[in-house]
Amino acid sequence: MTDASLLPVLLLGLLFGIxxxxxxxxxxxxxxxxxxxxxxGAGALVGAFWGVGHTVTVTAVGLALIVFNVTVTPRVALSLxxxxxxxxxxxxxxxxxxxxxxxxPVPLAHLGEPHAHATEPALHNHVHTHGEAVHRHPHAHxxxxxxxxxxxxGPAQALRSALVGLVHGLAGSAAVxxxxxxxIRGPAGALGYLLLFGVxxxxxxxxxxxxxxxxxxxxxxxxxxxxRALALATGAVSLAFGLYLAFQIxxxxxxxxxxxxxxxx
Numbered sequence: 080m081t082d083a084s085l086l087p088v089l090l091l092g093l094l095f096g097i098x099x100x101x102x103x104x105x106x107x108x109x110x111x112x113x114x115x116x117x118x119x120g121a122g123a124l125v126g127a128f129w130g131v132g133h134t135v136t137v138t139a140v141g142l143a144l145i146v147f148n149v150t151v152t153p154r155v156a157l158s159l160x161x162x163x164x165x166x167x168x169x170x171x172x173x174x175x176x177x178x179x180x181x182x183x184p185v186p187l188a189h190l191g192e193p194h195a196h197a198t199e200p201a202l203h204n205h206v207h208t209h210g211e212a213v214h215r216h217p218h219a220h221x222x223x224x225x226x227x228x229x230x231x232x233g234p235a236q237a238l239r240s241a242l243v244g245l246v247h248g249l250a251g252s253a254a255v256x257x258x259x260x261x262x263i264r265g266p267a268g269a270l271g272y273l274l275l276f277g278v279x280x281x282x283x284x285x286x287x288x289x290x291x292x293x294x295x296x297x298x299x300x301x302x303x304x305x306x307r308a309l310a311l312a313t314g315a316v317s318l319a320f321g322l323y324l325a326f327q328i329x330x331x332x333x334x335x336x337x338x339x340x341x342x343x344x
Contacts, residue, residue, distance in 0.1 A: 096279020
């Protein structure tokens with residue numbers, strides 16, 4: 080495959096990644112996490128962390144297919160999709176329990192004092208004196224807005240988003256994206272496709288979760304009940320959709336029935 084013919088395939092990977100982020104099971108899963116955010120930036124970061132986790136898994140699976148000629152049997156594929164269904168069920172239950180416990184994120188003011196270098200550039204240095212020796216310590220600080228968003232997301236939600244992305248990368252329509260790799264002979268081109276697919280999923284999910292977070296950023300007192308109702312709805316939808324997927328995979332697609340037949344034989 081020439082460089083000229085490879086470029087459209089790479090662009091396809093980017094567009095496919097953006098579209099892939101809008102799959103219903105992806106949106107429902109991240110919606111349960113976004114329901115705990117109170118800032119647009121924090122909601123967008125939830126999607127970014129999901130995209131990073133998803134990219135790691137898809138890239139690893141894609142390289143395994145290319146380098147080691149690994150094959151995924153239908154039964155393994157169904158089992159991985161069942162993991163996604165179970166994850167949606169767990170996320171839904173956790174969100175519903177969180178709503179009825181009436182827990183809210185810790186206010187930003189309680190997470191730490193304002194940064195001492197708020198007016199300084201991100202990269203700066205200080206002069207230090209030790210006896211007669213005078214020297215500088217250059218160091219960098221993330222922008223204040225990014226710090227606030229990261230604080231509001233919190234390490235637990237960031238890790239949860241990345242783990243959800245990791246699981247989604249193992250199953251679902253990501254396997255369809257990997258079929259494109261069969262048209263790319265060189266490992267460098269295939270890796271480029273996978274990375275652009277990952278960039279697309281990150282961009283797409285960041286935009287989606289940013290939009291999903293908007294109702295939860297409204298601070299009017301009358302919106303408190305509405306936010307709780309939305310949070311409860313995301314949990315209920317995640318639980319119901321997870322149960323539906325589990326039924327489809329286990330009964331309709333025959334994962335559970337095949338397993339029972341194998342045991343009888």
